[in-house]
Amino acid sequence: MTTYSGTDEFEGATFVRASFKGATLRFSDVSGVTMRSVDVGGLDIDSHDLFFGSLFVNGVDVVPLVDAELNRQFPGRELQKAETPEGLREGWVAVQAAWQETVAGTPPELVDAHVEEEWSLVQTLRHLVLATDAWLRGGILRMPQPFHEIGQIFTGAEEMGFDMSIFRAEPPAYDEVLAVRAERQQLVTDFLATATPELLAEERDNPWGGDDWHPSVGDCIRVILEEEWAHLRYVRRDLARLR
Structure with a gap:
């Protein structure tokens, strides 16, 4: 599997009918990424900085919902x-x-x-x-x-x-x-x-x-x-x- 490290070659890129199935992103900047008509089954996002910004899923900012659920769990x-x-x-x-x-x-x-x-x-x-x-x-x-x-x-x-x-x-x-x-x-x-x-x-x-x-x-x-x-x-x- 190819590893891309320390690169900015994908900034501003557009991917159409591309597969990222099973890909892993670590210590990477995905701020401002727009995803439309995508298959997100099993998508797993973990970000310590999540609560300093927004994350929209189907037009809904889910950050407050995640924060509230973590407060319930902990x-x-x-x-x-x-x-x-x-x-x-x-x-x-x-x-x-x-x-x-x-x-x-x-x-x-x-x-x-x-x-x-x-x-x-x-x-x-x-x-x-x-x-x-x-x-x-x-x-x-x-x-x-x-x-x-x-x-x-x-x-x-x-x-x-x-x-x-x-x-x-x-x-x-x-x-x-x-x-x-x-x-x-x-x-x-x-x-x-x-x-x-x-x-x-x-x-x-x-x-x-x-x-x-x-x-x-x-x-x-x-x-x-x-x-x-x-x-x-x-x-x-x-x-x-x-x-």
């Missing part, structure tokens, strides 16, 4: 948008309870298993360590080097110039991942315990750089919550397939 998820300290604390408790259920219910033989090019449970927990480090330790607390060495960074970070020497080359043991993850969870719990509306409103720099967005402390916490819920969904989806 009670407490709606609190990732909370504006108050109380709401954020409640949202954090909800997502951590959901994660505890998933981790405790995963058999040992599946913690390192993964579907296709997706992350395993262990890798996902390592990424959530990194997300907490970036947005709490780095963004909010302004630590110069906030990252733990077992963190799992996003695909393409090295190509963006990120210093990968921060991270350990050999994968850590599962028990160590759980221990570091628990420490980072407690950091968020402790921070939220004393957070005030005034603190949440304070401005910070984007921990990933750039001058176009200066998040508030509350924004940083909301990003952590979004990461927690999104990756919980991914892990539960993949574990269901693995089982």
Whole structure:
């Protein structure tokens, strides 16, 4: 099967009576794509950025419908948008309870298993360590080097110039991942315990750089919550397939 990587040759192209059956698109830009009179049986779309835009199916923007359904499937998820300290604390408790259920219910033989090019449970927990480090330790607390060495960074970070020497080359043991993850969870719990509306409103720099967005402390916490819920969904989806 042919793989097209790093290409823009299809931008603005028109495909007529072409077959994309069984094709896979990863880390690709399909914004503004128009599809008419197409067969979409079994079409599977997964986009973390879905809720920042629109997706029209037969003239209906389905983004609000998807958002509402995910809130139904994951009670407490709606609190990732909370504006108050109380709401954020409640949202954090909800997502951590959901994660505890998933981790405790995963058999040992599946913690390192993964579907296709997706992350395993262990890798996902390592990424959530990194997300907490970036947005709490780095963004909010302004630590110069906030990252733990077992963190799992996003695909393409090295190509963006990120210093990968921060991270350990050999994968850590599962028990160590759980221990570091628990420490980072407690950091968020402790921070939220004393957070005030005034603190949440304070401005910070984007921990990933750039001058176009200066998040508030509350924004940083909301990003952590979004990461927690999104990756919980991914892990539960993949574990269901693995089982």
